[in-house]
């Protein structure tokens with residue numbers, strides 16, 4: 476079995492890559508920095524690849540065939556809130572995921588798994604019900620999702636996002652978007668298993684030192700989803716159980 480993990484050089488991504496490698500999976504450990512890709516791969520016995528999910532040339536150079544699992548782990552939670560933060564957050568957490576997934580999809584084996592590392596900040600309380608329903612609309616397709624995210628960006632730019640209940644959090648909206656993308660991809664590709672995972676609050680550079688979980692605990696559900704044979708698709712999981720969002 477072969478798995479690609481994005482952002483494998485540290486935090487939850489490193490642990491996902493390490494746990495998969497420990498289970499005998501051939502892991503393609505990707506990182507933005509060539510040195511960190513090499514170092515990470517060396518530590519866990521993986522194959523190094525350089526990948527910046529926001530760089531089309533870098534994504535196009537991802538030359539991995541016969542992929543059993545793709546774990547879209549790379550993500551950012553930026554400080555502050557303005558339209559620039561929204562753009563930079565969505566560029567990694569949503570558009571980067573779409574770019575990498577589209578590049579890998581034609582090289583996935585039948586029954587392959589795509590795992591999105593999402594967040595509890597996408598849960599039920601993330602958006603007011605009318606907005607959440609727009610992300611959860613069963614008829615929502617990729618274009619519709621992109622339009623919703625553009626609407627958020629536009630309303631943040633003109634200062635009106637709060638009027639319609641959009642939160643002042645680019646991260647939150649990006650992870651709700653990622654959960655919606657998970658459902659859309661699951662519908663588009665019934666031959667694959669496409670699921671999202673909430674790792675919990677994890678002690679990484681992003682989660683900080685006071686978080687309740689170790690990276691190993693945070694990696695558990697994404698690894699479980701990456702290894703599943705058959706099983707659910709289009710879902711959002713926490714602690715290996717379906718979670719509401």
Ligand code: NAP
Nearest residue numbers: 482486487507527528548549550594676677679680681682
């Ligand atoms: P982290 O320690 O900050 O690691 C983030 C990883 O993403 C790093 O490897 C980073 O690479 C990579 N990355 C950022 N931008 C990238 C880009 N443009 N292209 C490729 N890689 C990029 O964070 P973490 O806590 O492990 O988070 C991993 C995932 O879990 C994220 O999706 C995050 O949203 C999610 N999550 C985390 C928590 C938590 O409590 N920690 C909770 C819920 C969800 P560099 O080293 O090059 O920056």
